[in-house]
Amino acid sequence: xxxxxxxxxxxxxxxxxxxxxxxxxxxxxxxxxxxxxxxxxxxxxxxxxxxxxxxxxxxxxxxxxxxxxxxxxxxxxxxxxxxxxxxxxxxxxxxxxxxxxxxxxxxxxxxx
Amino acid sequence: xxxxxxxxxxxxxxxxxxxxxxxxxxxxxxxxxxxxxxxxxxxxxxxxxxxxxxxxxxxxxxxxxxxxxxxxxxxxxxxxxxxxxxxxxxxxxxxxxxxxxxxxxxxxxxxxx
Numbered sequence: 001x002x003x004x005x006x007x008x009x010x011x012x013x014x015x016x017x018x019x020x021x022x023x024x025x026x027x028x029x030x031x032x033x034x035x036x037x038x039x040x041x042x043x044x045x046x047x048x049x050x051x052x053x054x055x056x057x058x059x060x061x062x063x064x065x066x067x068x069x070x071x072x073x074x075x076x077x078x079x080x081x082x083x084x085x086x087x088x089x090x091x092x093x094x095x096x097x098x099x100x101x102x103x104x105x106x107x108x109x110x111x112x
Numbered sequence: 113x114x115x116x117x118x119x120x121x122x123x124x125x126x127x128x129x130x131x132x133x134x135x136x137x138x139x140x141x142x143x144x145x146x147x148x149x150x151x152x153x154x155x156x157x158x159x160x161x162x163x164x165x166x167x168x169x170x171x172x173x174x175x176x177x178x179x180x181x182x183x184x185x186x187x188x189x190x191x192x193x194x195x196x197x198x199x200x201x202x203x204x205x206x207x208x209x210x211x212x213x214x215x216x217x218x219x220x221x222x223x224x225x
Contacts, residue, residue, distance in 0.1 A: 034213050043202055043216035044155070087154070089214075100145065100206070100214055104154030 003027075006088050006103035014111050017078050021106045023071040023088030033064055035073045036087040038105065044087055047073075078110045114139045118203050118217035124225050125190070125197065133188045133220045135203035144186035145204040145214065148172060155202065161186055162208060190222065198224050 003026045013019050025033075033050035048055065050062040050071055061074040071088055088103035116137040125131045135144065143162050147155040157170030161180040175194025180186055186205075190197045200221050206214040 041200075041221075043219050045216070046213045049213065099157070099160065100204070101157075102147070102155040 004088055004090050004101050004103040006086075007106050008104065010107040010109055012109045012111055013078055015078055015080060017110075018074065018076045019078060019108065020075075021073045021086055021088075021108075023073075023103055025069050025071070025088075025090045025101075027090070027092050027101075028069065030069075030090045030092040032091045033062075033071050034089040034091070035060075035062055035071075036089055036102075038085045038087055040084075044102075047086070075108075078108075080110050080112065083108055083110045116203060116205050116215050116217040118201075118220050120220060121218065123220055123222045125222060127224055128192045130189055130191050131222065133190070133201055133203075133222070135186045135188065135217055137184055137186075137205045137215075137217075139205055139215065140183070141205035141215075142183070142208050143206045143214075144180070145206075146170075146176075146178065146186070146188045147202045147204065149200045149202060149219075158188065158201075197222055 006023045011019055035047040036044040037047045038044040048057050048062055050064045054063040059076045063072045085105040085107045087105045090101050119134045145160045146158040149155050156172050158176050159167055159170055159178045161167035164180055164183050167178050167180050175191055177189045200219050202219045203217045204214040
């Protein structure tokens with residue numbers, strides 16, 4: 001079974017804090033990895049792709065450990081506007097298809 | 113502007129009725145997906161299509177049907193066989209390339225009354 005597991009949260013953090021989310025995936029054939037952000041009652045939107053060497057986009061850092069089948073997202077200097085649910089997404093290939101599998105998401109609330 | 117459009121945004125259905133949710137994209141994407149999301153839950157795959165005239169069942173296909181007669185369109189029918197259809201339905205599309213993300217429509221919120 002192809003599964004993606006995330007910290008369930010919720011994470012309640014003060015403004016300015018650093019927070020980290022973890023995600024594990026079970027299918028070693030997984031090809032690519034993403035973090036999406038979903039605001040309440042809205043569609044998910046891509047936050048960032050996750051590259052093998054790790055990557056950073058402003059206050060956000062994503063890392064991938066293929067050996068441990070583990071992905072992480074680090075948010076530094078949290079803002080109120082970061083409050084949302086963060087979805088870990090894994091894309092794997094098999095029999096010519098490229099399915100996307102979503103984790104259940106981790107809810108973040110940044111508190112003034 | 114390129115994008116993916118779902119309609120309607122809100123839909124009310126009586127028990128025993130079939131309803132069809134529309135999903136159209138002008139991104140020239142080959143792959144399209146339907147997901148269901150229940151309150152406080154993650155996205156679960158209903159059906160996906162990698163190419164025109166072909167589609168595959170996802171994890172929760174029972175009570176749903178789809179068609180893919182055109183590249184840009186992937187409608188989802190929620191049939192009366194779906195026992196608990198009230199949910200948020202999300203359509204997505206992507207290219208089949210390995211490192212490309214999926215783009216989502218704004219979703220349809222279906223309520224059975």
